[in-house]
Amino acid sequence: MLNLFKIAMRNLSRYRRRTILTASLIVTGVVFVLVFVAVTGSFKAMMIGQVTDSFLGHIQIHSKGYVASIDSLPLTMNLRSQSVKKVEKALHKIPGIEAYSPRIKFGGMFSNFVETTNVRLNGVYPEKEIKTLPFFLSRIREGGKIIKKGEVLVPELLAKGMKVKVGDMVVVIATNKDGSVNGKQFRVGGILESATGPGGRDGYIHIEDAMEILRMDNVEVSEIAVRLKDFSQLHEAHNKLQDAFSSELNKKGKPIFEVHTWEKLSPFYNIARMIDVMTFFIKLMLVAIVLISIMNVMIMAVYERVREIGTLAAIGTLPGKILSMFVIEGFCLGFIGAVFGSILGGAVIFIINIYGVTFDFGRQKGLILSTSVNPNDLIMVSVIVIIVSVLASLQPAFKASRMDPVQALRHI
Amino acid sequence: MSLIKAEDISKDYQAGEISIKALRGVSFDIEPSSFVSFVGPSGSGKTTLLNLIGCLDKPTQGRLRVAETDVSTLNQKQSASFRGKHIGFIFQDFNLMPVLTVYENIEYPLIMVQDMPVQERKRRVMSLLEAVGMDDQKDKYPGQISGGQKQRVAVARALVTNPELVIADEPTANLDRKTAYMVIDLMKKMRDELKTTFIFSTHDPRIVDEAEIVYTLEDGELTDRAAKGGINDVKSI
Numbered sequence: 001m002l003n004l005f006k007i008a009m010r011n012l013s014r015y016r017r018r019t020i021l022t023a024s025l026i027v028t029g030v031v032f033v034l035v036f037v038a039v040t041g042s043f044k045a046m047m048i049g050q051v052t053d054s055f056l057g058h059i060q061i062h063s064k065g066y067v068a069s070i071d072s073l074p075l076t077m078n079l080r081s082q083s084v085k086k087v088e089k090a091l092h093k094i095p096g097i098e099a100y101s102p103r104i105k106f107g108g109m110f111s112n113f114v115e116t117t118n119v120r121l122n123g124v125y126p127e128k129e130i131k132t133l134p135f136f137l138s139r140i141r142e143g144g145k146i147i148k149k150g151e152v153l154v155p156e157l158l159a160k161g162m163k164v165k166v167g168d169m170v171v172v173i174a175t176n177k178d179g180s181v182n183g184k185q186f187r188v189g190g191i192l193e194s195a196t197g198p199g200g201r202d203g204y205i206h207i208e209d210a211m212e213i214l215r216m217d218n219v220e221v222s223e224i225a226v227r228l229k230d231f232s233q234l235h236e237a238h239n240k241l242q243d244a245f246s247s248e249l250n251k252k253g254k255p256i257f258e259v260h261t262w263e264k265l266s267p268f269y270n271i272a273r274m275i276d277v278m279t280f281f282i283k284l285m286l287v288a289i290v291l292i293s294i295m296n297v298m299i300m301a302v303y304e305r306v307r308e309i310g311t312l313a314a315i316g317t318l319p320g321k322i323l324s325m326f327v328i329e330g331f332c333l334g335f336i337g338a339v340f341g342s343i344l345g346g347a348v349i350f351i352i353n354i355y356g357v358t359f360d361f362g363r364q365k366g367l368i369l370s371t372s373v374n375p376n377d378l379i380m381v382s383v384i385v386i387i388v389s390v391l392a393s394l395q396p397a398f399k400a401s402r403m404d405p406v407q408a409l410r411h412i
Numbered sequence: 413m414s415l416i417k418a419e420d421i422s423k424d425y426q427a428g429e430i431s432i433k434a435l436r437g438v439s440f441d442i443e444p445s446s447f448v449s450f451v452g453p454s455g456s457g458k459t460t461l462l463n464l465i466g467c468l469d470k471p472t473q474g475r476l477r478v479a480e481t482d483v484s485t486l487n488q489k490q491s492a493s494f495r496g497k498h499i500g501f502i503f504q505d506f507n508l509m510p511v512l513t514v515y516e517n518i519e520y521p522l523i524m525v526q527d528m529p530v531q532e533r534k535r536r537v538m539s540l541l542e543a544v545g546m547d548d549q550k551d552k553y554p555g556q557i558s559g560g561q562k563q564r565v566a567v568a569r570a571l572v573t574n575p576e577l578v579i580a581d582e583p584t585a586n587l588d589r590k591t592a593y594m595v596i597d598l599m600k601k602m603r604d605e606l607k608t609t610f611i612f613s614t615h616d617p618r619i620v621d622e623a624e625i626v627y628t629l630e631d632g633e634l635t636d637r638a639a640k641g642g643i644n645d646v647k648s649i
Contacts, residue, residue, distance in 0.1 A: 003523050010511035311507040314468055315569070316496020316525040318489060402488075405468045409503070 004321070008329040011301065012336075022297045023337050026385060029289040030341020031348055033381050036282050038349045038373040039357070040275045046367065048231075048272065052262045053135040054195045055202070057101070057225030059238055060265060061087055061245075064258045066222065067265070070198070073105050073120065075177035078220040083248075083256060087224055090244040096237055098229045099131035104210040105202070105222040108174030110154075112162045119158060120202045121172065123210020132227040142166045143190025151189030153204040159191045166190060172205070176214040184213050197266045234261055286381070287388050290337070294330050294392035302326065302396045309400050310408025319401040326397030327390055334389020338382035349373055414477075415576060415609050416442040416465060421474030423460050423632075434460040436632040437474070442625075444576065445607045447600060449614055449623030456629040458613035459581055465611060466499055466579045467491045479576050496525035500570030502580035502599075502612075506562040508554040508569070515541065515550040518568045526573055540568040543605070544598060560591035567598055571606060580612035584619050596622045 012019045052058050066077045079087065084102060091097050103122045110119035122129075126147040130136055137145045140153060143166040147153060152172065154164060164170055166188050173183040186205065194201050211219065228237050238261050245257040263269040302309070312322055349371050357369040423435040435457045442448055450458045463469040464476055467483045468491075476484050479498045486494055495501075508517045519537045522528040528536075541547040544564040554562055563583060570578045580599070584592035596619055599610050612623075620626055628636035 007509075007511060014511050307505075307507065308509060311501075311503065311509075312524075313492060314466070314495065314501050315521050316492050316494075316499075316573075318492050318496075318525075321524055406463050409468075409507075 004324055004328050005332065007325060008332050011305075011329055012332060015301070015304075018297060018300070019333065022293045022333060023340065025293045026290055026334065026337025026389075027341040027344060029286045030338060030381060030385060031345040033282055033286045034342065034345030034373055034378065035348050035352070035371075037279055037377050037381070038345075038371045039352070039369065040279055041374065041377065042369055042371045043359070044272050044275050046369065047268055048262070050135065050195065050367075051197050051266050051268050052227075052231075053133055054139055055133060055136070055199050056197065056262050056266055057132050058228045058231060058234055059226040059241065059259060059261055061224040061226065061241065061257055061259050062222070064250075064255050067258060067260060073107050073222065075106060075214065075220070075222075078104065078177070078222050079224070079257075080220055081218040084219060084221055084224070086248060087245075087257065090241065091224075091226065094237065094240050094244065096229050096233050097226060099128065099227045101125065101128040101132035101225045102207070102219065102221040103129075103223050103225060104207055104214065104216075104220070105199075106174055106210065106214060108172050108213070110158065110162065110203075111171040111173065112164050112168065113171070115162055117158070117162060119172065120199075121152070121174075121210065122199075122202050122204050123207040124204060125207050129204075129225075132225050134227075139193040139195065140190040141193050143188070145190075147204055147206055148189055149206045149209055150187060151205070152186040153190045153192045154188050155192050155201045155203055156194055157201060158203065159188070164188050172213060174213045176216075178215075180215065182213050182215055184209060197268060283381070283384065287384060290334065290385050290388040291392045294333055294389045295395065297333065298326060298330050298393045298396035301329065302400045305400075306403065306408050306411040309403050310405045310411065313403065313405040314409060322403075323397045323401035326400050327393045330389045330393025330397070331386060334386045337389070338385040341385070342378055342382055346373065346378075413444075413480075414441040415444045415446075415479060416440075416611075417475075417477045418465075419475045421464060421471040421476050423457075423464060423469070424472045434632050435464070435471070438629075438632075438634045439474075440627060440634060440637070442609065442611065444609055445603060446609050446611075447603050447622075447624045448609070448611045449620055449626045450611070450629055451614060451617075451620050451626055452629035453615060457632040458615075458629055460632075461629065462579050462581050462611065462613055465577075466501060467495050496521065496573065498576050500573065500575040500578040500608075502563070502566045502570050502578060502583045504582040504585045506554070506559070506566045506586075508562055508565055510554050513551050513553055514546055514557065514565050517554070517565055518572050521569060521573050536572060537568075540572055543602065544568045558591075559587055560594060563587060563591070563595045564598060567595065567602065571602055571608060574606070575608060577609045577611065580610065582614055583612055584614065584616060589618065592616070592619060593622075 063077050063079050069077060091100050101124055103124050105122055107120050109116050141156060168188045169185055170188060171183050171185050173181060175181050228234060238259060241259045245259065248256045250256050309322060352371050359367055359369060418438055418440050420437045420439050421435060422437055425432040425434055450461060452458050464471055465478060467486065470484050475482060481494060512520060515537060518540060519533055522533045541550055544567055546561060546564055549557055549561060584595055587595060602608060603610050614620060626638040627634055
């Protein structure tokens with residue numbers, strides 16, 4: 001086998017210019033794919049991080065039907081305290097749950113004593129919310145980095161429109177689930193940066209303030225946001241939660257809870273899917289580049305070495321070994337392309353990181369893209385190149401192995 | 413017992429719609445350790461006959477036994493395997509692998525065809541390199557040596573597997589007279605030392621004289637057989 005590799009490498013170095021050109025083509029393809037995968041993958045990961053770690057969480061649990069009516073934030077569909085306890089119990093049992101945050105979401109009126117406008121608010125336990133959303137505090141542009149009782153974090157656009165600043169007093173008025181209206185005076189505790197996506201422009205208050213406005217005796221939460229220890233376990237955790245709640249039925253025999261991953265809740269998921277589709281097609285292009293270039297080179301190699309093939313066959317080389325010779329030659333070419341492409345791709349990604357690529361996402365400006373290539377992607381791209389190289393060599397190699405030695409020896 | 417026994421073998425080629433009879437009912441016996449030449453003008457069927465004896469091709473009719481095997485019944489893989497074990501080849505254009513050194517060219521059949529252990533391989537290759545006088549050139553590539561040297565390497569490569577039979581198609585055609593005699597002498601010497609049968613084709617009368625048995629082919633038919641003494645001593649067959 002080692003001798004076959006030695007002969008293959010020598011044959012490749014024999015047509016040095018052609019080998020370098022073909023290998024360069026493969027290297028270029030690999031570099032392009034790796035950089036694309038790294039940039040888009042990092043962009044995707046960063047955006048998912050922004051969406052899930054700023055306001056959405058990885059998974060959300062609601063009472064059944066809540067998500068379909070989420071635009072009206074129906075208080076009547078909130079989870080009762082008994083249901084909340086069931087959810088909390090289930091969350092404690094399932095491994096891989098890092099944190100969770102119950103929220104009361106409601107709509108109300110926001111007044112600065114001069115003007116009044118609509119507002120959507122989340123009543124949260126500050127510590128639980130911060131544990132569930134690690135980027136939450138970074139969204140507070142002005143004011144203290146905490147949600148105190150009696151204070152409200154006002155979304156920046158609302159603060160700008162209503163001309164309120166940290167320390168100002170405002171009034172929040174809301175209707176509870178029974179239809180009675182109540183109001184409460186708040187101090188503006190901070191201005192909150194907007195985030196792209198549903199819920200990204202909501203204000204925040206302490207959950208006990210929310211209960212007071214809505215005249216709740218016991219906590220009735222609209223949703224429970226969940227953070228996982230390992231994001232890659234998203235679907236596994238989702239399935240486990242669904243299984244845990246599958247037996248929780250109401251009196252009509254219908255499920256009490258519904259569990260959704262961020263994918264179902266954020267429109268950014270479609271952009272993420274589009275990035276995946278684009279990546280797939282870019283990989284397909286790489287396959288085409290490798291397939292065509294290797295096949296072309298190997299067909300040329302067989303055509304140019306017909307007499308050599310005839311000689312090898314004449315002196316007793318078995319067809320299988322002649323086939324192996326050419327397949328190994330294709331393999332070596334693909335391997336060289338994959339290795340140099342990976343090294344060069346890594347270097348380009350490193351350079352991109354040194355210079356730093358900044359971009360905007362919605363109202364978030366100047367995000368710095370930290371590109372990195374997943375080792376799995378690196379291995380997968382290399383394996384694709386090598387497998388395609390071998391497959392591309394098969395047809396010319398098979399032709400060589402089946403060559404009639406008499407005809408081959410006569411070839412000029 | 414004959415090493416080669418051909419009984420009424422014919423070979424037809426199809427060139428478009430025309431059928432060409434390259435060999436017509438050829439029969440002969442060749443004993444082990446012979447030094448045999450097939451002579452005749454171009455197109456007489458010499459190469460076709462050598463291809464059949466060398467198991468590179470199959471007769472259209474007749475029976476051909478080489479080393480006690482009916483080679484006309486072998487498939488592609490069996491033929492290759494048979495050639496690797498029993499037959500060595502020397503070509504007019506030397507046909508050395510340009511990417512392998514002199515040493516590696518000779519070693520090649522032992523690795524690819526016989527899968528011989530390294531030490532045994534080395535011993536045999538070195539012994540043949542010395543025998544053909546190329547041991548000081550062993551690290552050179554075919555492109556770095558002369559035509560005569562290439563043919564000596566080709567002789568060594570043909571003999572390295574210890575075959576019973578070596579077939580040489582016009583082995584001196586691309587060599588000058590002096591080198592041609594050297595190659596023929598080398599082949600004879602190797603025959604004497606290793607008891608290998610050498611069969612070669614040529615239309616060079618100077619080289620024919622070196623053969624011990626000469627078969628003459630004309631229009632695909634074997635017309636004459638001459639025992640040692642040269643082409644002028646042709647005996648009708």
